[in-house]
Amino acid sequence: MTPIQSVLPAITPVLPEIVLSLGALLLVLYGAWRGERSSEGVNVGALILLIFTFFLVVSQTGQVTTLNGAFIADPFARLMKALILIGSAATILLSRDYFQRERIDRFEYPILIVLCTIGMMVMASANDLIALYLGLELQSLAAYVIAAFHRDDVKSTEAGLKYFVLGALSSGMLLYGSSLVYGFTGTVSFPGIVTALNGPASFGIVLGIVFVAAGVAFKLAAVPFHMWTPDVYEGSPTPVTAFFGSAPKVAAMAMTVRVFIGAFPDVTAVWQQIIVFVSIASMALGSFAAIGQRNIKRLMAYSSIGNVGYALIGLAAGSEEGIRGVVIYMIIYLAMTLGAFAVLLSLRRKDKMFETIDDLSGLSRTHPWLAFCLAAMMFSLAGIPPLAGFFAKFYVFAAAIKAGLVTLAVVGVVTSVVGAFYYIRLVKVMYFDEAQAPYERIPPGSAIVLGVSSAVVVLFFLVPAPLIAAAGDAAKALF
């Protein structure tokens, strides 16, 4: 009789995912049992669950693969999962007040956020193509639903439908690419692909990598697969937009790094040119197309496209230092996005939300702290020292120059100067334009998120060491 431990796969590394899944099932039961009145309880429960899982993830150490090699728990996965959990928890904090006021406060929303989070965590620790695809589908399917969550609003349903149709197309491309990679290497596991690919890449592999790259570029909202982003960001309920801008971006970046660095490290020449092109195109479009936008949600959509471009610079470098840059960039990007959306969510008078740039005019006189925080976010997004955004860009540009991609770094610097124009225009509108009637008090959930993210953005330069060391550990695990 063999002991049971030798038959079962090691489940300790997967504990955060298991806890989150069981928690989600319990919340579904509780919600179905209590009906519409359960919303408050499910929200609190989901928040506690996410925070508990965060500590579970942080407390783990070491590097193991389990579940037949499909799941890897290493410092990179853990850091990315921690960021994803922070993003999801912050979304639930940001959403509560908005959903109650819009009368779409239903208990399914936090549950879908939790299920989406499980999908993102699976993506972050995927060690084979099937796990990657399943995680991506779990995340995307939940995201399509919450995009259309305001189901009586035409824009929200349009956003959901657009996201669904284009997302299904991109999943198909990713799956087709994966099938080609499987066909030409005979394995789906990343280490297996690495061993199979010793030598020049065959045409089929190149085609597979191109399709996989197209699929992940869509999920990242990188040019030329960015078309859905502005419409989906504008149409979705604002807290959902905040969510799309934060946690799924981190997960998509984690997935991209996993695929390219984990599965194709020896065929860098094949994918490097794709990443360089996507990065340059995203940075350029992100900075030029945002100039004409009046709606802050659309502006943030273009800003996120640009930011993905900057983060991809680190990946294009393909070095340990580059990946460290990507990780630092995602940490700081998460803080900046959540902070900016927390401000946007507090622009409310009576039952109306305001979301154009003109609505910010004179905010510094009516709400000085709000204006100060948003100004900090904008200066940081523009990359002005000593705010955190400067360091984020600094590390990826430095990695690119060290890897010999000087042109890429130069394009990055030029486009961030262009981008600075529209970021700083927001500051000008807030500080130098006519004041308007004051808005309502900032909801407590948004206040917490705004406080924490502002502290990260403003004070990062005082104690950068812990985050940079964590990012360095994460990057080291991949090489």
Added chain:
Amino acid sequence: MTAAAAFFYLFAGFAVASGFMVIAARNPVTSVLFLILAFVNAAGLFVLMGAEFLAMILVVVYVGAVAVLFLFVVMMLDVDFAALRQGFQRYLPIGSLIGAIFLIELLLVVGTWTIDPGLVQAPLGHAAHGESVTNTQALGRVLYTDYVYFFQIAGLILLVAMIGAIVLTLRDRTGVKRQNIAVQNARTQAMAVDTLKVPSRQGVEV
């Protein structure tokens, strides 16, 4: 000619013919019925190849669920197929050109295709275990052991699909009169009947 070969040509012939009828039939309901026939014949082909699990899945999932769903959609939505076919004549030349190009490409590909003879001989499902197990058994052995992780995540994806469908479509309709048995049974004579003294020539206000 063996029985297997005879059945192969029977199933393959029916599959191709009903595939053609799917696009040629005038009535969309007939199209869907021919689609079902094509699926069943494809299932027969799978059985001949020794992939009985795949054959049953094809019948259960595609015929039992997908095709019937198609049938419902076709019958419930009033799609004007005559209008959809307008312009068929106009696009015929370019359509047939593209079709011809595809056909030539396919012929070129198939013409140069060589199949590894070892691959043809390998019986399905038996190779992995080196003993005689059916492929349903072979799948069952790995589904809950090697691939338990994927199986569970697929389950979560289905849960999300279910929650999503309910969230986006379920509404509480107002003004619907529902029967409440408990209230009906709890009615007493005092609640149902009102006895009034009616004064002569005045009537009552109801």
